[in-house]
Amino acid sequence: MRARRAVILGLGGGAGAAALTLGLGWWRSGGSPQPALLPLAIGEMAFTLTDHRGRTVTPADWIGRPTLAFFGFTWCPDVCPTTLSDISLWLEDLGPDADRLNVAFITVDPERDTEAVLADYVANFDPRITGLTGPLAEVERVAAGFRARFEKVPQDGSYTMNHTAGVFLFRADGRFASIIDYHEDRRFALPKIRRALGA
Amino acid sequence: MKSVALFAALTLTAPAAFACEPFAVGDLTIEHAWSRATIGADRPGVFYVEITNAGSADDALVGIATPAAGMPMLHETVVTDGIASMPHSMSVPVPAGQTVALAPGGYHGMLMGLVTALKEGGSFPVTLTFQRAGEVTVTVDVLSMRAEGPDCAHAGQ
Numbered sequence: 411m412r413a414r415r416a417v418i419l420g421l422g423g424g425a426g427a428a429a430l431t432l433g434l435g436w437w438r439s440g441g442s443p444q445p446a447l448l449p450l451a452i453g454e455m456a457f458t459l460t461d462h463r464g465r466t467v468t469p470a471d472w473i474g475r476p477t478l479a480f481f482g483f484t485w486c487p488d489v490c491p492t493t494l495s496d497i498s499l500w501l502e503d504l505g506p507d508a509d510r511l512n513v514a515f516i517t518v519d520p521e522r523d524t525e526a527v528l529a530d531y532v533a534n535f536d537p538r539i540t541g542l543t544g545p546l547a548e549v550e551r552v553a554a555g556f557r558a559r560f561e562k563v564p565q566d567g568s569y570t571m572n573h574t575a576g577v578f579l580f581r582a583d584g585r586f587a588s589i590i591d592y593h594e595d596r597r598f599a600l601p602k603i604r605r606a607l608g609a
Numbered sequence: 610m611k612s613v614a615l616f617a618a619l620t621l622t623a624p625a626a627f628a629c630e631p632f633a634v635g636d637l638t639i640e641h642a643w644s645r646a647t648i649g650a651d652r653p654g655v656f657y658v659e660i661t662n663a664g665s666a667d668d669a670l671v672g673i674a675t676p677a678a679g680m681p682m683l684h685e686t687v688v689t690d691g692i693a694s695m696p697h698s699m700s701v702p703v704p705a706g707q708t709v710a711l712a713p714g715g716y717h718g719m720l721m722g723l724v725t726a727l728k729e730g731g732s733f734p735v736t737l738t739f740q741r742a743g744e745v746t747v748t749v750d751v752l753s754m755r756a757e758g759p760d761c762a763h764a765g766q
Contacts, residue, residue: 484648487655487720488686489693491645492713495755530648534754559692566680566721575693592688593714 447557452477452584455555457548459516462528462541467514469555469584476587476606477512477580481558483519483571484531489592491534493577498536500599507607508538516542518560518573520549579606627732628750628759635742636664637703641710642749643759644720646729654678654727656718656735656749657758661708669740670701670709675749677733679722686714695719703739713757727751 455469480497482490494515501508515532517523520543523531528541543549553560558574575592579602587606590599631640642658654677662668673681683698701716703709711717718735720727727733731751738744750759 485652487645487653488684488695488713488717491655491754492757495757498755499757534646534648561692563694568721570695572692572694574691575688576691589691591691592693 449556449558449578449580449586451586452555452580454584455552457544457552457555459542459544459548459552460525462525462532462543464525467540467542472512472514472580473584474582475510475512476582476608477514477578477584478603478606479512479514479516479556479578479580481516481518481553481556481560481573481575483517483573484523484527485519486571489575493575493592494532494535494539496596496599497539497577500603501536501538503600504603504607507604510607511538511603513539514542515539516549516552518549518553518571519562520544520546579603581606581608627748628752629761630748632745632747634739634745635668636666637662637668637739637742637745639737639745639747641759641761642735642747643756644727644733644749644751645756646751646754647723647727648754650723650726652723654720654723656681656720657711657713658718658735658737658747658749659708659710659712660703660737662703662705665705666741667705668703668742670703670711670737671699671740672738673718673735674738675720675733675735677724677727677735678720679724681718681720681735683716684719685716700740729753 452469452472459467461467480493517528523543525543528543532539532541556578560571560573563570563572577590579587581587588602590602628641628643631638638661640659644654644656647654660670673683675681683701684695685698686693686695698716701709729751732748734746735749736744736746752759
């Protein structure tokens with residue numbers, strides 16, 4: 411009974427793809443708004459994060475295996491549990507193939523999401539999902555590499571986070587593959603992940 | 610041991626019937642009320658439900674109340690340029706002849722200030738206030754954090 415409206419948004423959307431095909435220069439000269447930039451290849455990124463088991467993670471650790479990554483936070487009531495539950499279902503559908511993936515849930519709220527908090531949280535989802543946190547500056551660096559955005563928003567004496575909601579896919583050599591948009595038809599997710607797996 | 614396991618299975622599956630049981634007020638039918646378990650009481654809980662308006666007049670959900678949370682409110686997840694945000698909604702339209710879902714990725718109740726953590730298998734009441742039809746209290750099932758909705762096709766037989 412999922413009621414997701416079909417909205418084409420962001421990098422994975424048709425407009426983004428068309429803009430890239432036509433070339434960034436054409437858009438600039440036409441005076442149209444610039445399309446969002448593509449994520450860097452993982453090998454060009456720079457960040458040092460810590461996973462929910464206390465291990466240090468840098469971009470080099472992801473090279474050699476395809477990567478699926480999602481930005482979120484554990485205080486998030488709707489988008490994050492929904493996406494992590496979707497990701498868990500995809501991993502189950504992929505079966506043993508999914509063992510070849512790096513699967514990362516990167517918090518945009520390191521203030522509240524410590525390693526221990528992330529460990530409690532990811533325990534509710536597929537065990538192949540790794541939670542990542544770090545100092546705010548490192549979270550900003552990883553988001554910059556992904557061309558992802560996040561912002562702290564005050565809310566009734568507390569705060570919530572606005573954040574890029576797509577699921578990012580990279581090939582084993584670290585090249586960006588595609589994004590599964592939040593409101594995209596979930597039937598397109600598995601084929602996209604399989605393409606990133608290089609199957 | 611077998612009977613203990615069976616008892617556990619029954620107590621775990623029995624609450625699923627609540628979410629599948631329809632509640633009615635005026636021309637409205639309210640069903641599939643569910644929530645997700647939370648870690649602790651600090652984090653906001655969520656409330657999802659389906660509302661069918663069989664009448665000929667438009668209605669709107671204008672508020673929710675529950676003893677389970679100090680500050681329940683209506684929100685809508687909006688994704689703009691790939692960025693998800695969760696603005697407050699003053700009301701959720703329930704047009705005549707239509708079914709409207711508070712569902713993952715769209716409208717939802719956000720339960721701030723939980724009294725206690727929401728535990729899988731538990732339930733709590735939520736009172737919905739509609740502009741025309743008035744108030745109705747429904748029972749909300751707490752499903753796992755991974756749940757994508759109640760499985761009503763196989764429940765309540």
